[in-house]
Amino acid sequence: MTDESEMSGAPSKRAPKPSPTTIGNHKLAPETLMMGYGFDPSLSEGSLKPPIFLTSTFVFQTAADGKRFFEGITGKRPGGAEGLVYSRFNGPNQEILEDRLTLWEDAEEALAFSSGMSAIATLLMTYVQPGDVVVHSGPLYAATETLIAKILGKFGVKWLDFPSGATRNEIDAAIARGKEQGRVALIYLESPANPTNQLVDVEAVAAARDAAFPGDQRPPIAIDNTFLGPLWAKPLDQGADITVYSLTKYAGGHSDLVAGGLVGSKKYLDPIRMMRNTIGTICDPNTAWMLLRSLETLELRMSRAGENAAKVCEFLRGHEKVEQVGYLGFLEEGSRQADIYRRHCTGAGSTFSLYLKGGEREAFAFLDSLKIAHLAVSLGGTETLASAPAAMTHLSVPDERKQALGITDNLVRISIGVENPDDLIADFENALRAV
Numbered sequence: 211m212t213d214e215s216e217m218s219g220a221p222s223k224r225a226p227k228p229s230p231t232t233i234g235n236h237k238l239a240p241e242t243l244m245m246g247y248g249f250d251p252s253l254s255e256g257s258l259k260p261p262i263f264l265t266s267t268f269v270f271q272t273a274a275d276g277k278r279f280f281e282g283i284t285g286k287r288p289g290g291a292e293g294l295v296y297s298r299f300n301g302p303n304q305e306i307l308e309d310r311l312t313l314w315e316d317a318e319e320a321l322a323f324s325s326g327m328s329a330i331a332t333l334l335m336t337y338v339q340p341g342d343v344v345v346h347s348g349p350l351y352a353a354t355e356t357l358i359a360k361i362l363g364k365f366g367v368k369w370l371d372f373p374s375g376a377t378r379n380e381i382d383a384a385i386a387r388g389k390e391q392g393r394v395a396l397i398y399l400e401s402p403a404n405p406t407n408q409l410v411d412v413e414a415v416a417a418a419r420d421a422a423f424p425g426d427q428r429p430p431i432a433i434d435n436t437f438l439g440p441l442w443a444k445p446l447d448q449g450a451d452i453t454v455y456s457l458t459k460y461a462g463g464h465s466d467l468v469a470g471g472l473v474g475s476k477k478y479l480d481p482i483r484m485m486r487n488t489i490g491t492i493c494d495p496n497t498a499w500m501l502l503r504s505l506e507t508l509e510l511r512m513s514r515a516g517e518n519a520a521k522v523c524e525f526l527r528g529h530e531k532v533e534q535v536g537y538l539g540f541l542e543e544g545s546r547q548a549d550i551y552r553r554h555c556t557g558a559g560s561t562f563s564l565y566l567k568g569g570e571r572e573a574f575a576f577l578d579s580l581k582i583a584h585l586a587v588s589l590g591g592t593e594t595l596a597s598a599p600a601a602m603t604h605l606s607v608p609d610e611r612k613q614a615l616g617i618t619d620n621l622v623r624i625s626i627g628v629e630n631p632d633d634l635i636a637d638f639e640n641a642l643r644a645v
Contacts, residue, residue, distance in 0.1 A: 226250035240313040240440075241509040248309035262499045263302045268294035285484055298490045303498035310505055311461075311471055314440035315453060319479040321472045321486060322498060326436065326456030327353050328491040329470030333432060333452065334358070334396065336485040340366035342395035345388040347374050347415075349615040351404045351434065352604040358398070368392060374401065374408035375547055381411075381418040389422065399433040399450070401554075405599040405623040406616045407437070407536040407563045409550040416449025430478050436460075437589070440473075441512045442557035451478045457493075459590030463504050463511050469493045511592060511628055515560035518634065519626040523562060525635045531572075531645045533620065536563030560626040561589045570619035572645045573598050577622065579641040582633055589625030594634055596624045 227250040231238055249260050270276035270293075279295050281287035291300055304322050311320035323329035334357065338344060344358050348371035358369050368391050372384040388394045397419055401410035412433060419428055432452040433445045436459050445453050455461060457469040470493075472479060486492055493501075523537040539558035541548040551558075566572045576596075577585050583594040587603050597603065604617050612618070626634065 226253055240310075243313050244310055244505045244508065247313065248306040260303060260306055260499065260502060263495050265297065265301075265495075267296050268301075283487060290480070290483070297495065298492060299487050300492075301495050301498070303495040303502070304492060307493075307498040307501050307505075308471075310502065311440075311455075311473055315444045315446045315473050317446060317453070317473045318476045319474060319483075321479055321483055322457070322493045322501075323470035323472070323486070323491050324493050324497075325468045326454070326458060326470035327357070329454060329456075329472050330354055330434075331357060332485050332489065332491045333454065333472060333482055334362060335489070336482045337430060338362060338367055338395045339393075341392050342367055343388045343392045344369045344396050344398055345384055345394055346371050346398040347376070347400055347403065347410045348372065349374070349403050349406060349604075349607075349617065350398070350400045352607050354398075354400070354434070356606060374403040374406070374410050375550070376411070376414075377546070378411070378414040378418060381415055382422070385418055385422045394423075394429050396429050397431045399431065399445075401433060401435070401443070401445070402437045402538065402559070402561075403615075404434075404437065405563055405604065405621065407538060407561070408616075409538070409547055409554065411546075411550045412445050412448035412450055412554060432472075437561050438555060438557070438559050441509060442516070442559055443555050445554075446474065448554055451475060452482075457501055458588065460512055461504060461508060461590075462501055463508065463591060465588060465591035465593065467497050467500050469497050469501060512560070514628045515590075515626050516557050518628065518631040519560040519562065520558065521631040522624075522626055522634050522638065526564060526638060529639075529642055531567050531642050532564065533567045534565040536565065538562070562624055562626075564622045564624055565618070566620045566622060566645055568620050568645065570598070570601065573601075573620055573622050575644045576641045579644040580637055581640065582629060582637040583624070583641075589623075591625070592628050594625065594627040594629060594637075596622055599623050 229247040251257055254261050279291055279293045282289055282291040283295055283299050294300055307322050308320040370384060370388055372380050399410045402408060415431060419431060430451040432454055433450045434454040435443055435445050436456045452472055452474040455471040457471045472482060520539055523535050526532050527535040537558060538551055541551055566576060580596060583596045586595050587597045588595055599621055600612055600617050600619050604612060
C-alpha cells in the first residue's frame with residue numbers, strides 16, 4: 211500500500227527499530243532496559259545516547275501527516291499522537307523517558323511532568339469537578355493537602371481522609387461518608403506517608419472501592435509512591451490505577467532536577483495526557499534527558515542507599531536520646547503495618563522518621579550539628595538529607611492536624627544517601643551529643 215508521503219514525493223518517515231525486551235524466553239530486567247530501551251541510534255547519527263532535542267516544534271513531511279498527528283493529539287482519532295508535533299505535547303526525549311518509566315511497574319503508559327506537583331495537579335484537574343469529593347489517606351505531602359483542601363476547595367471540591375494505617379472497615383466508612391457528601395471522583399493515597407512513614411493497605415482500599423461502586427462508576431485510585439518506588443513497591447500490583455512520582459527524588463536521584471511522573475493504564479492516563487496537552491505541564495527536553503541518564507543507575511543507587519539506611523537505623527534505635535525510629539525495617543512482627551509491608555513491599559527504603567527525646571529545640575540542635583548530612587528538604591538523592599517537617603515542609607499544615615497525624619516538633623526526617631555508612635553513623639553520633 212502506498213502512503214501519502216510516497217504519493218507526494220516526500221521521503222518516507224523512518225520508524226525506530228523496536229527495542230528487545232526478551233532474549234528467547236528470558237525477560238530482561240528494567241535495570242538492563244534502562245540502557246537503551248525506546249531509542250534507535252540509527253535515527254540520531256548513530257549516537258549511543260539520545261541527543262537533547264532542543265526545539266519548540268517539529269516539521270511535518272506532508273500536510274496530511276500534520277492533520278493526522280493533530281487528530282491524535284486532540285483526541286479526534288483514538289490512539290494518541292502518531293508523530294512529533296510541538297514540545298508542549300511531546301518530544302523525543304520525553305517519549306523515550308515515558309517508555310522507560312513504564313518498565314519498572316509493567317505499566318501500559320507513563321506521562322512525564324515539569325514537577326511532582328504539576329503531575330498531581332494535572333491528575334486532579336482531569337478527574338475532579340466542582341461538588342466532587344476526594345477521599346484520601348492522611349497525612350499527605352503538605353503541598354498535596356493544600357492543593358486538595360485550599361485550592362480545589364475554592365471551586366467547591368470537598369475532601370475527607372482516613373489514617374494511613376486504616377483497616378478495611380475504616381476505609382469502607384470513609385468511602386461511605388464521601389458518597390454522602392457528593393460524587394467520589396478520586397481516591398488518593400500516599401504510602402509511605404510523608405513524613406511519618408506509615409503504610410497504606412492498597413489492597414484493602416481497592417477492595418473497598420470495588421465493593422462501594424458499580425464497575426462503570428468506580429473512581430480511580432492514585433497513589434504517591436515516591437518514598438519506595440519504583441524499586442521497593444509497585445502499587446499497580448495491589449490494585450492502584452495510577453502511580454504518582456516525584457521524579458525529582460530517586461528517579462532523578464542527584465538533587466539537580468525537578469520533575470514528576472504518572473504511571474498506569476492507558477484508560478486512566480489518556481484523559482490526563484489530554485489535560486497536559488492543554489495546560490502544558492510536560493517536562494522539558496533537557497530534564498527528560500537528565501532523567502534518562504539517572505535511570506541507568508537507579509537500581510544501584512537505591513540498593514546502596516537502602517543498605518546504608520538499615521545500618522544507620524540499627525545504630526539510631528539503640529541510642530539513649532532517640533525516642534523512636536520510624537523505619538519500615540523495624541515494624542513490630544504481627545502488627546498491621548508489618549502485614550501491609552509483607553504484602554506490598556520488597557524493601558524498607560532509605561527515608562525514615564526519627565523522633566528525638568525533646569521537642570523543636572532538640573531537633574534543631576541535632577540538625578545544626580550535622581557535618582556530612584545536609585540540612586535540606588527533599589529525599590532520594592545521592593547525598594544524605596535531614597529536615598524538620600513540622601517547621602519546614604509541613605509548616606503550612608494547621609497545628610491541630612499536625613498533632614493528630616504525628617508530625618511533632620521532635621520529628622526529624624532523614625533520607626540516607628550512598629556515602630560510607632560508618633561515616634554517616636559517626637556524623638549522627640556526633641550530632642546527638644548536641645541534643
